[in-house]
Structure formats: structure tokens, C-alpha cells
Amino acid sequence: MSTPNTQMNGQSQDVAEQRRKELEQLFPGIFTETRNDKGELKITIDLERLKAELGEFTDIYDNRRERYGMDWPGKRDCLRLIQQPSTATLKPCRDESVDFDTTENLFIEGDNLEVLKLLQKSYYGKVKMIYIDPPYNTGKEFIYPDNFSESLDTYLQYAGLKDSEGRTFSTNTANEGRFHTKWLNMMYPRLYLARNLLREDGVIFISIDDNEVENLRRMCDEIFGEENQIACLVWEKGRKNDAKLFSVGHEYMLVYAKSSSILKEKNIVWREEKPGAKEIWEQYLLLRELRGGNDEAIESELQAWFAELPKSHPSKKWSRYKRIDKNGPWRDRDISWPGGGGPEYDVIHPVTKKPCVVPESGWRFANPDEMQRQIEAGLVQFRDDHTKPPFRKTHLRPISEELEDDSEDSGDDEGLATQVRGSCIYKQSQVAVKYLKGLMGAKLFNNPKDHVEIRRLIKYVCGEEGIVLDFFSGSGTTGESVAELAIKDSSDLKYILVQLPEPNSEKEKTGKAALKAGYSTIADISKDRLRKVYSGLEDEHGRREKQENKWGFKVLKLMKSNFKLWQAPTKDISDEELLQQMELNVDHIDPNASQEDLLYELLIKAGVMPTETLEQIELTGHKVFSVAEGTLLVHLEDDIDQALIDAVLAQAPSQFICLDKAFHGNDQLKTNAVKTFQAFNQGKEKIDQIDFKTV
Numbered sequence: 219m220s221t222p223n224t225q226m227n228g229q230s231q232d233v234a235e236q237r238r239k240e241l242e243q244l245f246p247g248i249f250t251e252t253r254n255d256k257g258e259l260k261i262t263i264d265l266e267r268l269k270a271e272l273g274e275f276t277d278i279y280d281n282r283r284e285r286y287g288m289d290w291p292g293k294r295d296c297l298r299l300i301q302q303p304s305t306a307t308l309k310p311c312r313d314e315s316v317d318f319d320t321t322e323n324l325f326i327e328g329d330n331l332e333v334l335k336l337l338q339k340s341y342y343g344k345v346k347m348i349y350i351d352p353p354y355n356t357g358k359e360f361i362y363p364d365n366f367s368e369s370l371d372t373y374l375q376y377a378g379l380k381d382s383e384g385r386t387f388s389t390n391t392a393n394e395g396r397f398h399t400k401w402l403n404m405m406y407p408r409l410y411l412a413r414n415l416l417r418e419d420g421v422i423f424i425s426i427d428d429n430e431v432e433n434l435r436r437m438c439d440e441i442f443g444e445e446n447q448i449a450c451l452v453w454e455k456g457r458k459n460d461a462k463l464f465s466v467g468h469e470y471m472l473v474y475a476k477s478s479s480i481l482k483e484k485n486i487v488w489r490e491e492k493p494g495a496k497e498i499w500e501q502y503l504l505l506r507e508l509r510g511g512n513d514e515a516i517e518s519e520l521q522a523w524f525a526e527l528p529k530s531h532p533s534k535k536w537s538r539y540k541r542i543d544k545n546g547p548w549r550d551r552d553i554s555w556p557g558g559g560g561p562e563y564d565v566i567h568p569v570t571k572k573p574c575v576v577p578e579s580g581w582r583f584a585n586p587d588e589m590q591r592q593i594e595a596g597l598v599q600f601r602d603d604h605t606k607p608p609f610r611k612t613h614l615r616p617i618s619e620e621l622e623d624d625s626e627d628s629g630d631d632e633g634l635a636t637q638v639r640g641s642c643i644y645k646q647s648q649v650a651v652k653y654l655k656g657l658m659g660a661k662l663f664n665n666p667k668d669h670v671e672i673r674r675l676i677k678y679v680c681g682e683e684g685i686v687l688d689f690f691s692g693s694g695t696t697g698e699s700v701a702e703l704a705i706k707d708s709s710d711l712k713y714i715l716v717q718l719p720e721p722n723s724e725k726e727k728t729g730k731a732a733l734k735a736g737y738s739t740i741a742d743i744s745k746d747r748l749r750k751v752y753s754g755l756e757d758e759h760g761r762r763e764k765q766e767n768k769w770g771f772k773v774l775k776l777m778k779s780n781f782k783l784w785q786a787p788t789k790d791i792s793d794e795e796l797l798q799q800m801e802l803n804v805d806h807i808d809p810n811a812s813q814e815d816l817l818y819e820l821l822i823k824a825g826v827m828p829t830e831t832l833e834q835i836e837l838t839g840h841k842v843f844s845v846a847e848g849t850l851l852v853h854l855e856d857d858i859d860q861a862l863i864d865a866v867l868a869q870a871p872s873q874f875i876c877l878d879k880a881f882h883g884n885d886q887l888k889t890n891a892v893k894t895f896q897a898f899n900q901g902k903e904k905i906d907q908i909d910f911k912t913v
Contacts, residue, residue: 246443317770328776339825346684494532495635694744
């Protein structure tokens with residue numbers, strides 16, 4: 219008998235090992251291989267690297283033994299940049315949005331490094347899948363800041379929001395000595411921050427070509443953990459006959475899990491329907507509606523439907539699913555042990571009451587109990603008598619993956635009507651080019667990703683729910699993919715797209731076409747693409763009130779904070795200079811900022827999703843924003859009184875935020891407000907307390 223603090227083997231839990239596992243989940247990059255004095259390899263914790271990840275920087279690359287890992291010039295600055303919080307905000311843009319008030323999708327315009335920092339509080343551990351197609355390191359320019367200390371300022375200069383003097387953008391030509399370094403410095407902090415946003419069962423897909431695939435793999439091994447690599451997919455996009463030696467027509471897609479052990483622990487299996495299976499199921503449902511419980515009639519009419527299909531129809535291949543029972547179309551399968559040498563035991567025929575003939579290879583199921591379980595589930599079909607073995611039923615849609623598991627059937631492509639995907643994707647790149655040209659009316663991108671293939675991947679990994687993030691969204695392929703799945707399949711999928719407002723260039727043919735069509739930036743193209751997609755979906759599927767949150771997207775743009783930040787004075791500042799600095803911060807709110815601008819900045823910095831429900835209510839004559847059905851109350855008017863404080867207490871939100879200037883310097887009123895909330899919170903559980911803040 220075990221005690222509460224022991225495991226079944228009689229030993230207490232290894233606390234140190236448990237802590238190592240927890241540490242590895244949080245900081246996979248700190249575990250490294252070292253070689254001791256005897257030359258033996260050992261996995262150790264890099265304590266200097268752990269300190270760096272916690273913001274305590276030492277000279278982590280000097281005065282220590284050589285270790286296995288990936289280093290490059292600027293890596294330490296990447297770690298510093300990750301630790302530096304963002305002072306920016308996201309400004310709501312109603313005029314550029316679709317269904318601003320109801321949608322749960324986001325389109326964020328701005329530098330994705332700053333945006334990823336801003337999303338850390340509200341989306342930490344909430345994203346199911348990330349797909350990115352980052353700039354490939356081809357020797358051409360890519361427009362991302364190369365100054366680690368001025369990321370936001372550089373972006374704002376680039377976006378035309380500040381004086382352009384001193385703009386520092388990273389060009390990355392092949393003849394520069396830092397060709398790989400600059401690309402790694404751009405990618406590392408973004409991937410590091412992106413990992414934080416993934417759920418425990420989350421997954422990231424990264425498209426890449428030959429130039430950086432090896433560096434990207436090593437970087438991901440460090441950030442996500444080598445043990446969390448799932449696959450390296452190959453996307454074959456076509457052949458170019460003008461190649462001198464080989465036509466390199468493929469790209470790669472690295473796939474990493476947040477935690478492969480969690481995927482295993484939750485028994486997560488990815489499958490997709492084989493082409494044609496969906497149509498059969500839809501025909502079955504139609505016949506079931508027409509014929510009710512008459513399985514024989516449904517069976518007869520389904521077989522007639524199969525016979526009438528043209529040979530090219532994808533459902534024709536599955537015509538063996540022509541039998542019907544209460545669980546839908548099924549086909550017969552062999553009930554013998556794969557490869558021979560299976561168990562032998564009596565299986566009694568239900569009519570003759572005699573043992574059925576045992577298959578030459580033995581029964582498929584290891585023991586009589588499992589065989590009986592299959593029989594009781596209706597998955598064994600007996601013959602007319604006992605002189606022949608029965609056979610198994612395999613349904614088009616299994617009643618249970620456990621009961622109808624065909625994982626041991628190798629080489630048989632006529633198993634269950636779902637399949638695991640292979641590691642190769644075959645799709646001509648020109649298919650996506652032609653599709654996007656048709657949608658937008660001109661060729662605006664040379665190499666857009668294929669939304670049909672991305673849609674398949676998203677459905678394969680996410681199933682029916684989850685948030686999908688793309689922080690190099692480009693033409694908006696990921697957004698279209700999620701929108702179609704959410705509306706056509708009625709799934710609960712949402713997206714967050716992030717795109718730099720990169721100007722379209724007159725020097726490029728596609729850029730010239732975009733400017734002619736009225737798109738000044740790539741972000742403008744992406745937003746208009748999504749508008750056209752929703753317009754098409756509306757024409758095809760109509761608008762359904764219950765699906766309002768699945769339509770449209772909310773545009774937010776990266777901007778400087780609406781609040782002046784207090785700059786800590788230097789040691790040599792004079793009293794007069796300090797007084798001037800304090801006076802500048804008395805009125806610390808941008809006078810041009812609207813209440814909605816302030817509200818969204820407060821939501822983001824309070825860790826509230828900007829897609830939460832918002833409602834403007836009235837309390838004792840004051841307008842108050844109610845967020846997430848009253849969980850958060852925000853008062854942004856210039857006056858406040860005790861009556862409002864009492865009304866807020868009656869609402870009992872989790873948090874109440876108001877402007878400090880609303881007290882108009884009345885220290886007594888402010889002190890009373892603080893004490894009122896303290897008195898309310900006294901003796902209450904933490905979850906029932908109200909967090910009172912002024913800004």
C-alpha cells in the first residue's frame with residue numbers, strides 16, 4: 219500500500235528531477251552538452267545562460283569550457299532585447315476594420331517584435347498554432363531594425379510617424395560579412411517571444427529555404443528544445459527548366475511543438491479526411507434523413523450513387539464503404555493477426571453456437587475479452603455459419619479510434635477514411651499566384667503561399683478550435699485560410715495577423731502594380747484581400763447571427779504610447795531641470811488620444827485580449843466601459859466622485875481603472891477611494907477582490 223507522498227514503486231517523488239523537467243519546459247535553451255575532464259559528454263544546466271534569460275547579464279561567452287550550442291555575434295544583444303519591455307500601444311482603427319465590434323480576429327500593423335512583446339500578457343500560453351513565412355535570406359534587403367536598442371523608434375521612423383533622420387534599416391546583401399548574423403539577429407528574439415504565446419499543446423510551422431534551414435533548425439533546437447522537433451516538411455513547388463544543373467523547386471517547413479511530451483501525454487493524434495470521404499458521408503446523411511432507420515434502403519441507394527459517379531470522382535475509390543449500419547457506411551476487413559502467429563481461442567457463432575473457424579494467422583485480437591468487446595460494439599460481422607471466420611467492420615467515420623484502430627495495417631491505403639499526412643507537399647507555386655491574381659485583379663505578389671495547403675495544415679493540427687498566429691502575414695494567406703475554416707466548417711478558429719507596413723516599390727513589377735491599384739503598403743494589400751474574402755464568403759454562405767464573432771477582423775496599429783513615460787533623472791540633473799521634467803509629466807496623456815485609444819492601451823497592458831466584449835454603461839451619471847461582461851470596468855472621463863466609487867463596488871469587477879487626473883488633485887477623495895477598496899477587499903478571497911488602479 220502506498221502513502222500519499224510515495225509512488226507505486228515505494229520511493230518518494232524525485233523532486234530534483236521534477237524541477238529539472240519544469241525548468242526545461244520554461245527554458246529549453248539552458249540545457250547543453252558539456253565534456254568533463256575524462257572526455258565524457260553530460261547534459262548540464264548553463265547557469266550563466268539562465269541568468270541571461272532572467273535579465274541578469276554576465277559575460278556568458280568568456281572564461282568557461284567549450285560547450286555545444288549555437289553562438290553568433292549579437293546573440294547576447296538579442297537576449298537583452300527580449301528582456302526590454304515595449305512602451306508602445308496598439309491603436310484601434312475602425313475605418314479599416316470589418317465588423318470591428320463583434321469580430322474575434324486581429325490584423326495588427328507594425329513591427330512584429332514590438333507587437334509580440336505587447337501580446338505577451340494577453341495571449342501568453344493561448345495560441346494553438348503559429349505559421350510564419352519569414353523573409354528568406356537570399357542576399358537581398360529585408361526591412362527590419364538593425365539597432366537593438368531602438369526597435370520601436372526605428373519602426374516609427376519607418377512608418378512615417380517621426381522625423382526620418384537617423385533611420386537605420388538592415389540591409390543584408392550576400393557580400394557582407396554578417397550575412398547570416400543579421401538574419402539570425404532578426405529571427406531569434408521573435409521566435410523566443412513567439413514560443414511564450416503557444417499553448418502547452420501548441421505547434422509552430424516555419425517556412426524556409428536552403429539558405430538558412432540549418433541555422434533555423436539549430437536556433438529552434440535551442441529555443442524550443444531539440445526533443446520538440448516534430449518534422450521537417452518539404453514543399454515541392456515545381457521545376458524550372460532554365461536551371462544549369464538541378465532545378466531547386468522545393469522549400470522546407472520546420473515543425474516544432476511547445477512540448478512533445480504534452481502531445482504524447484494528451485494522446486494527441488493528427489489525422490485528416492481522405493479526399494472523397496466527406497462527400498460519401500454527406501450522401502449518407504441525406505439518405506438517412508430520407509429513409510430513417512431503413513438501413514437496407516440506404517445501403518441500396520448508396521451503392522447506386524457509387525455506381526453513377528464518374529471514375530475521376532475522389533469518392534469512387536471508397537466504394538467499398540457500401541454497407542450500412544446504425545454507425546454509417548462500413549466495409550469489411552480481415553480479422554486475422556498481421557504477419558501470422560496470432561492467438562487462437564474459441565469465438566462462438568451467435569446462431570450455430572459452435573466455434574468459428576480460426577484464421578490461418580490467428581485472431582487479430584490478443585485475447586477473448588478484447589474480441590468480445592469488439593463483438594458487443596457491433597464491429598464483428600459473422601458469416602451465415604461457423605465454417606468461415608467472421609470479419610471486422612471498419613466505418614467511414616470510426617465510432618471509436620481505439621476500437622477501430624488500423625495503425626498496424628501497413629501498406630494498405632484502404633484503411634480508415636482518415637490519414638496521417640506525409641512529410642512532402644506537392645503543389646505548384648503558380649496555383650497560388652493565379653488564385654491571388656484572380657482575387658485581387660492584378661499580380662501583386664510573386665510567391666504567395668497557397669491558402670488551400672495552409673488551410674489543410676491548420677485544420678490538421680487545430681481541428682475545430684484555437685487561435686492561429688502569423689506574425690509575418692504578407693499577403694494574408696493565413697487569415698483567408700482560418701476565415702474559410704471558421705465559416706465554411708463552422709469551426710471555432712480565430713487568427714492574429716501581424717504585418718509591417720512595408721512600402722510597395724516602383725522598382726519591382728508587383729510593387730508597381732500594387733501602387734497602381736492603390737495599395738501603398740503590403741499591409742494594405744493584405745487587409746483588402748481579407749475584405750474580398752469575407753465578401754465572397756458572405757455571398758456564398760450568408761450571414762448568420764450566431765457566427766458574428768467569426769466574421770471580419772479588427773485592425774490595430776502599432777503607435778507610441780498615449781501616456782508620457784516618466785524618465786528616471788540622471789544623477790547630475792539640476793533641481794531646475796528636475797522640476798521642468800516633473801511639470802512636463804503633470805498632464806501625461808496625449809491630448810489627441812481618443813477614449814477608445816486609451817481604452818485599448820489599458821486593455822493590452824492589463825493583459826486583456828483586445829477582442830474581449832466591450833460595452834459602454836452608465837453608473838451614477840458617469841460613462842464607464844464594461845469589459846468581458848463586467849470583469850473589468852474602465853472610467854476615462856475627467857471627473858470622478860464617491861458615488862461612482864460606491865457604484866463600482868456594487869458591480870464588484872475584478873479590476874477598476876480610472877484616470878489619475880479625474881481626482882483633480884483632491885488627495886482626500888483619492889485616499890478615501892483607496893481606503894474604500896481596501897475595506898471592500900478585507901477578508902475576501904483573492905479571486906473576489908477588486909484591483910483598483912489609476913493611470
